[in-house]
Amino acid sequence: MKYKLVILDWDGTVMDTVPKIVNTINTVADQYSFPRESEEKTKSIIGLSLENALETLFPEQANRSSELAATYKHVYKEVDKTPTSLFDGVEHVLKQLTDQGVKVAVATGKSRQGLNRLMEETGLAGYFVTTRTADEAESKPNPDMLNQIMSELGILPCDTVMVGDTIIDMEMARLANVDAIGVTFGVASGEQLKAAGARYITSQFAQLVDGLR
Numbered sequence: 265m266k267y268k269l270v271i272l273d274w275d276g277t278v279m280d281t282v283p284k285i286v287n288t289i290n291t292v293a294d295q296y297s298f299p300r301e302s303e304e305k306t307k308s309i310i311g312l313s314l315e316n317a318l319e320t321l322f323p324e325q326a327n328r329s330s331e332l333a334a335t336y337k338h339v340y341k342e343v344d345k346t347p348t349s350l351f352d353g354v355e356h357v358l359k360q361l362t363d364q365g366v367k368v369a370v371a372t373g374k375s376r377q378g379l380n381r382l383m384e385e386t387g388l389a390g391y392f393v394t395t396r397t398a399d400e401a402e403s404k405p406n407p408d409m410l411n412q413i414m415s416e417l418g419i420l421p422c423d424t425v426m427v428g429d430t431i432i433d434m435e436m437a438r439l440a441n442v443d444a445i446g447v448t449f450g451v452a453s454g455e456q457l458k459a460a461g462a463r464y465i466t467s468q469f470a471q472l473v474d475g476l477r
Contacts, residue, residue, distance in 0.1 A: 276450025313398030353470030407440035434460035
């Protein structure tokens with residue numbers, strides 16, 4: 265295995281949450297009578313911390329970002345019923361990596377509460393040696409999350425890879441001087457991910473191990 269540490273994004277990489285995020289943002293826009301943004305633009309902010317994402321989508325409402333974020337969390341958890349599930353092959357790959365002694369971590373724009381809830385629901389927590397959320401680090405694409413994880417584990421950038429589905433993830437990897445692998449079942453296309461610096465691209469989570477070799 266080429267890497268000692270694999271850092272995974274969550275939304276659109278480990279879990280199929282992108283449709284639910286888009287629907288939740290649209291519901292928030294409707295509740296406040298904001299015009300909805302295009303699906304492409306709405307998807308493009310996935311990965312940013314929540315308040316940063318809402319400020320980017322609705323810049324004229326930047327002074328209400330905390331209020332909008334609270335509404336988003338309520339809608340996401342209590343109102344929107346869009347189903348979410350792990351992508352095929354996720355647990356199998358996590359077990360493979362763990363069995364081979366590779367450390368696996370998460371770097372996500374989700375809140376700590378949100379990530380912990382999904383970790384518990386999916387039963388995946390035991391596979392990850394550490395995690396970072398938007399509550400503990402600067403928002404992506406700032407490399408703070410990756411730098412914190414590498415520092416905590418004592419692993420060098422040359423032995424680390426970031427796996428994600430967005431241009432934001434690829435940019436974060438570049439700023440942290442780590443390799444990036446792009447997955448095409450989330451937000452960005454293979455062409456977009458390659459242009460943003462992905463050294464390997466896969467359309468199936470189960471094929472991720474090939475890229476890690």
